[in-house]
Amino acid sequence: MAEVKKNEEPRIGVFVCHCGTNIAGSIDVKAVMEYARTLPNVIVADDYQYMCSTPGQNKIAEAIAEQKLTGVVVAACSPRLHEPTFRNATKAGGLNPFRFEMANIREQNSWVHMHQPEEATAKAKDAVRIAVAKASLLEDLVPKSVPVEKAAMVVGGGVGGMQAALDLANAGIKTYLVEKSPTIGGRMSQLDKTFPTLDCSQCILTPKMVDVYRNEGIELLTYTEVEAVEGYIGNFDVTLRKKARGVITPAEAEARGIVGGGCTGCGDCVDVCPVIKPNPFELGMAPRKAVYIYHPQVSPLIYTVDFDACVKCGLCVEACGEKKAIDLEMKDELMTVKVGTVVLATGYDIFPIEKKFEWGYKNYDNVITSLEFERLICASGPTGGHLIRPSDGATPKRVAFVLCAGSRDNTGVGKPYCSRFCCMYSLKHAHQIIEKIPGVVPYIFYMDIRSFGKMYEEFYYRIQDEGAKFIRGRVANILEDPVTKNLHVNAEDTLLGRPIDMEVDLVVLAAAIEPSAETEKTRRLFGVSCSQDGWLLEAHPKLNPCGTTTAGVYLAGVCQGPKDIPDTVAQAEGAASAASIPIHRGEVELEPYFAQCMEEKCAGCGLCVNQCPYGALALVEKDGRTVMQVTEAKCKGCGTCGGFCPGGAIWMQHFATPQIVAQIDAFLLGGEQ
Amino acid sequence: MAVKKDYKDQKLAEKLRDRKYYIPDSNPEFIKDVEKIGQTAAHMCYQCGTCTGSCPSAPRSSYRIRLFMRKAVLGLEEEILTDPDLWLCTTCYSCTDRCPRNLAPTDAIMAMRNLAFKRDIIPRNFLQTVQLIYKSGHGVPNNDANRAARKKLGLEEEPETTLKYPEYLPGIRKILDHYRLKENADRILAEGE
Numbered sequence: 001m002a003e004v005k006k007n008e009e010p011r012i013g014v015f016v017c018h019c020g021t022n023i024a025g026s027i028d029v030k031a032v033m034e035y036a037r038t039l040p041n042v043i044v045a046d047d048y049q050y051m052c053s054t055p056g057q058n059k060i061a062e063a064i065a066e067q068k069l070t071g072v073v074v075a076a077c078s079p080r081l082h083e084p085t086f087r088n089a090t091k092a093g094g095l096n097p098f099r100f101e102m103a104n105i106r107e108q109n110s111w112v113h114m115h116q117p118e119e120a121t122a123k124a125k126d127a128v129r130i131a132v133a134k135a136s137l138l139e140d141l142v143p144k145s146v147p148v149e150k151a152a153m154v155v156g157g158g159v160g161g162m163q164a165a166l167d168l169a170n171a172g173i174k175t176y177l178v179e180k181s182p183t184i185g186g187r188m189s190q191l192d193k194t195f196p197t198l199d200c201s202q203c204i205l206t207p208k209m210v211d212v213y214r215n216e217g218i219e220l221l222t223y224t225e226v227e228a229v230e231g232y233i234g235n236f237d238v239t240l241r242k243k244a245r246g247v248i249t250p251a252e253a254e255a256r257g258i259v260g261g262g263c264t265g266c267g268d269c270v271d272v273c274p275v276i277k278p279n280p281f282e283l284g285m286a287p288r289k290a291v292y293i294y295h296p297q298v299s300p301l302i303y304t305v306d307f308d309a310c311v312k313c314g315l316c317v318e319a320c321g322e323k324k325a326i327d328l329e330m331k332d333e334l335m336t337v338k339v340g341t342v343v344l345a346t347g348y349d350i351f352p353i354e355k356k357f358e359w360g361y362k363n364y365d366n367v368i369t370s371l372e373f374e375r376l377i378c379a380s381g382p383t384g385g386h387l388i389r390p391s392d393g394a395t396p397k398r399v400a401f402v403l404c405a406g407s408r409d410n411t412g413v414g415k416p417y418c419s420r421f422c423c424m425y426s427l428k429h430a431h432q433i434i435e436k437i438p439g440v441v442p443y444i445f446y447m448d449i450r451s452f453g454k455m456y457e458e459f460y461y462r463i464q465d466e467g468a469k470f471i472r473g474r475v476a477n478i479l480e481d482p483v484t485k486n487l488h489v490n491a492e493d494t495l496l497g498r499p500i501d502m503e504v505d506l507v508v509l510a511a512a513i514e515p516s517a518e519t520e521k522t523r524r525l526f527g528v529s530c531s532q533d534g535w536l537l538e539a540h541p542k543l544n545p546c547g548t549t550t551a552g553v554y555l556a557g558v559c560q561g562p563k564d565i566p567d568t569v570a571q572a573e574g575a576a577s578a579a580s581i582p583i584h585r586g587e588v589e590l591e592p593y594f595a596q597c598m599e600e601k602c603a604g605c606g607l608c609v610n611q612c613p614y615g616a617l618a619l620v621e622k623d624g625r626t627v628m629q630v631t632e633a634k635c636k637g638c639g640t641c642g643g644f645c646p647g648g649a650i651w652m653q654h655f656a657t658p659q660i661v662a663q664i665d666a667f668l669l670g671g672e673q
Numbered sequence: 674m675a676v677k678k679d680y681k682d683q684k685l686a687e688k689l690r691d692r693k694y695y696i697p698d699s700n701p702e703f704i705k706d707v708e709k710i711g712q713t714a715a716h717m718c719y720q721c722g723t724c725t726g727s728c729p730s731a732p733r734s735s736y737r738i739r740l741f742m743r744k745a746v747l748g749l750e751e752e753i754l755t756d757p758d759l760w761l762c763t764t765c766y767s768c769t770d771r772c773p774r775n776l777a778p779t780d781a782i783m784a785m786r787n788l789a790f791k792r793d794i795i796p797r798n799f800l801q802t803v804q805l806i807y808k809s810g811h812g813v814p815n816n817d818a819n820r821a822a823r824k825k826l827g828l829e830e831e832p833e834t835t836l837k838y839p840e841y842l843p844g845i846r847k848i849l850d851h852y853r854l855k856e857n858a859d860r861i862l863a864e865g866e
Contacts, residue, residue: 358771404721410775447721476726476771492722492731492739499731 010041010070010136013063014128016105017051017076023110028121032075032105035125041136043067052082057089064093071095071135075103075128096140098592098654103131126667133666137659143589146633148234148582149340153178155226155522158186159205159565160557160572161345162212167576168343169217173583176337177212178240179222180518183298184209186347190281190371192378192385194565195428196459202297202380209299223304225518227334229525230615232634233552234340234588244330246291246305253325263325265293265301269316277309283372286382291316291326295380305330341579342526344536344548345556345572346519351406353511355413358477359402365391366485367478367507370425377432387433389506391485395437396505400489401426402475403446406512415512417533420562422510423450427460429508430468442468443502445475445491453566471500478507519559526553535561546575551588554579593637593654595630601649602627608641608650617641674698699748703788707745711784713777718742724768724778736761738768738778745781754789760796793861803849803858810835810845 014036018024029047036045044067048056051074060072072095074086079102087097105124113120150173154165157179165177177184188194189209191201212218221240228239250262275290290309293301305316305328317326350371354362361367366389368376379385389396403426406414423446430442449470451460464470473491480487481503489502515534523530528548529537536559539547546554556572557563563571582588595616604626609617616634619626628649642652651657675691675698704716724738725731731738736758744753753759762782769777789795802812811834820830831837835845849855 404773408719409773411773412775414773447719472722473726474721474723474773476723476767490726492725492737494720494722494725494739497725497737497740499725499728501732 011043011068012039012041012071012073012132012135013060013067013069014039014042014045014073014075014132015051015056015060015063016045016047016124016128017056017074018047018049019051019076019106019110020049023076023106026110026114026117026120027105027124028117031121032124032128036073036075036128036132039129039132041071042132043069051076052085057085057092060086060089061093064090064095069093069095070099071138072100073103073128073131073135074100075105075124075131077106078102078104078108098141099135099138101131101135101138103127129670130663130666133662134659137656137662138654141592141653143592144594144632145587145589146232146234147587148585149236149338150174150583150586151176151337151339152341152343152579152583153236153238153337153339154343154345154556156186156345156347156557156559157181157184157212157220157222158345158347158557158568159188159208160347160559160568161186161343162208163569163572164343164345164556164576164579165218166208166211166215167573168580169215171576171580171584173217173580174219175217176219176221176238176240176339178224178226179220180225181294182223182245182292182302182304183294183300184212184220184222185294185297185299188565189295189297191374192381193428193432195424196453196455198428198431206297206299209297213299220300222300222302226522226525229527231338232590232614232636233582235633236339236342236552237336238339238342239334239336242333242335244305244307244332245302246307246310246328246330247303247325248327248330249300249302253323258324261322261324263302264323265303267293267303268319268321269303269326272315272319274313274315275309275311277306282375282382283369285372285375340583341552341554343554343556343572343575343579344522344526344528344559345575346522346536346559347516348513348558348562349516351415351512351514353406353509356406356409359405359475359507359509360478360480360487361509361511364478364480364485364487364507365389366396366480366487366505367509369509369511370422370429371511373429373508374425377429377436385436387436387506389485394505396433397437397440398502398504398506399433399440399442400475400487400502400504400507401429401442401444402478402489402507402509403444404474404512405509407510408447409512415514415533417562418450419510419512420450421564422512423448424453424456424459424564426508426510427451427463427468430463431466434466434468443489443504444468444470445473445489446470447472447474453564471502473500513558513562515559526550528553528555535559546571546578552579552582590633591637592632593652594632594635595637595639595641596651596653597628597630598649598651599625599627601647603647603649604628605646608645611640611644613638613640694747694749698751700750701748703748703750703753704745706788707781707784709784710787711777711780713780714774715742715776715778715781716746717774718746718776718778719774721773723771723773727767727771728762729765729767730761730763734758734761738762738782741782741785742776742778745785750788753785754792754794757796759785759789760799790857793857795861797862797865800858800862803854804862807846807849807855810842 016029016033018029033045033047044063072090087100090100091097152168152173153176154161155178165175168175188205194201223243223245225241227241230237247263253262269291270289273289273291276287278284279286279288281294291303291305312328320326375381376387407419410416433440451457471493473494475491477490478487486503487507491500493500527550531537536555538545554575556575557568606619614634616631620629639652642650680686722739730736766779769779815836835842
């Protein structure tokens with residue numbers, strides 16, 4: 001391994017794929033194939049309509065057996081698509097699968113040079129020549145298997161995270177559910193009703209919250225955040241920060257030797273607490289004390305002390321009495337857990353819609369967001385379910401709903417994407433006010449009503465029938481009457497072709513959504529990519545929507561992109577299923593692209609050790625010398641050490657210096673060697 | 674092409690004329706010309722109406738900027754260039770400020786005005802403005818009422834422009850002459866008389 005193992009006599013087979021007209025439409029496949037025959041070491045060259053089809057794969061296997069090939073080159077699509085396919089075909093022919101090399105002549109050639117057939121063909125010849133040069137130097141490699149820890153972690157305790165945790169736990173996997181807030185439930189617990197069935201959101205969510213709390217396979221870690229992550233698929237070491245809650249559970253009380261103690265959720269502490277703060281669960285529209293729960297259905301039912309507000313007067317400690325549940329000296333604690341796979345379900349926040357100043361949010365009293373509307377229309381909300389105008393507490397009779405408020409916006413202030421569920425909840429909002437306020441008229445300002453889900457279009461039909469007025473036009477601006485605090489909504493009814501100045505009592509902005517504040521930090525800890533708009537990036541938008549490019553990390557819910565509740569739950573179940581596979585298999589194969597130390601060349605300087613971003617390298621004593629040693633399971637084959645080593649003592653398997661130099665030579669020399 | 678029907682009564686003929694959109698009536702190059710002159714991707718308009726909703730001209734006239742954007746995308750060149758509404762934009766740029774597709778509808782309108790002027794389609798008052806600029810350097814020259822108001826406010830009677838420094842007027846005339854703006858304005862006005 002440490003030697004340059006030249007194949008005794010390289011015998012390479014080249015296969016050029018037409019991919020229908022995807023490649024053959026702009027590249028002269030026959031010419032590329034004929035050219036390959038002239039290259040050194042090439043024993044056989046062939047072409048086929050679809051190399052990935054069974055007959056195409058058989059060609060490879062047969063050629064290996066008949067021609068005693070030592071390497072295989074397929075010129076086709078991206079290795080991200082079919083490298084595994086052709087490696088299997090290579091293996092089926094009796095060769096080590098790592099003797100296969102792919103030349104991408106589709107994504108990086110025919111698709112981008114569609115109108116330059118001659119240049120595209122010349123480039124394809126270059127790609128094939130380079131691949132042949134590397135294939136001539138490829139060596140046998142064996143993937144490494146590592147055991148998988150039989151535990152999983154779910155980050156985020158909204159409906160997606162809860163579902164993923166329940167599925168994992170019910171599949172027999174120990175699951176840590178980490179939630180930054182004092183309770184699970186997430187956004188869904190803030191909603192009043194859900195479209196299109198009009199189920200009470202809390203009513204369908206609370207049983208799930210109880211299931212999570214009671215499930216023995218789930219270790220519920222609320223008021224906890226991810227602090228650091230080390231390791232790789234099968235073996236993640238996750239450090240968690242259990243934020244000081246100031247209140248201990250009955251179990252923790254028992255551990256401290258307090259018999260029958262711990263928080264029972266009685267709420268005696270709240271009555272005596274002198275500090276009043278806005279409740280973030282009610283979006284600041286209702287007060288809470290410095291010791292608090294978000295709402296009566298929280299899970300776990302444990303109070304939390306807000307140490308940023310607490311004056312440590314000790315009245316709550318007295319009120320708690322013998323239960324001794326309150327500890328005002330509590331400090332944050334760090335804990336480390338080992339898990340095999342991770343599901344991220346970090347959810348979303350509302351885009352700060354006050355940035356679109358033409359709509360006057362936070363400037364005009366009677367302009368509210370849809371999430372504030374949910375709390376105001378909810379029976380357990382700050383007004384007991386009575387929708388009021390914030391300016392005077394009156395019941396609004398004319399309510400405007402502004403759709404695409406900050407969504408589908410390319411100005412840079414706003415979001416270019418569709419937030420996907422605003423159309424439907426705004427229809428639901430229209431229904432809710434018609435139901436509760438006699439004589440009310442909802443005016444829905446829309447560009448397109450996107451009612452794409454099951455029974456959604458029917459719901460749209462129903463709301464239109466109930467009397468909601470639809471105005472096809474985006475709201476240009478909103479002005480406030482300074483005396484009445486009524487609002488003038490300016491838009492164009494594009495179907496009439498007439499500008500509108502509509503005076504209403506209340507405006508509800510269906511504000512765009514964006515990744516939650518913690519998403520960026522969390523994704524960096526787990527090494528997950530994000531797309532341009534900040535949503536976490538799935539491994540493939542269609543064929544692998546729950547996975548990420550980081551092995552062992554999966555996505556559930558809105559953190560991957562805007563989704564309604566049914567889609568979130570479905571994706572959570574998919575992510576849980578995907579995350580359980582490596583755990584049930586018990587071991588995972590790692591690509592053998594590890595760095596190897598060529599000990600006779602290694603001077604033991606140790607410069608590489610600090611360069612490694614994965615902590616995979618260490619200095620060891622061997623035969624009386626200091627040499628570097630690689631922990632293969634930690635090595636990701638990034639090549640940092642290999643490029644850096646002053647003595648050239650590090651061999652990057654599958655991307656070794658001689659192999660890369662041969663590729664460069666093949667390109668620069670134009671095939672003349 | 675629209676089907677022509679002949680009615681003796683011209684009013685009836687206008688009322689019953691074929692109003693369908695036919696592809697041969699449209700010029701696909703028109704939107705490209707508008708975008709090239711206006712430097713805005715007008716074909717990306719999604720017809721939300723924010724422009725017309727923001728427009729100070731729309732509530733008091735038949736001017737609908739959204740409709741001009743629509744017609745431009747469809748290449749209805751004749752309809753646009755011969756529509757007198759094209760000249761009702763005040764170029765306040767409210768639509769450009771608020772357009773969610775980040776387009777500049779104002780600049781698209783100005784581009785269409787440019788194209789209309791190339792075909793001598795332009796309201797007479799715009800041409801008279803050209804003549805005034807040529808004469809004084811101002812589209813709206815100073816007058817006695819304004820001079821009195823300026824004096825009252827403690828300002829000089831003439832502002833810091835060609836009105837105070839007429840020696841710079843030849844420079845302005847040189848620019849107008851270079852583009853043959855005055856010449857064309859004079860010609861079109863004369864032809865219309």
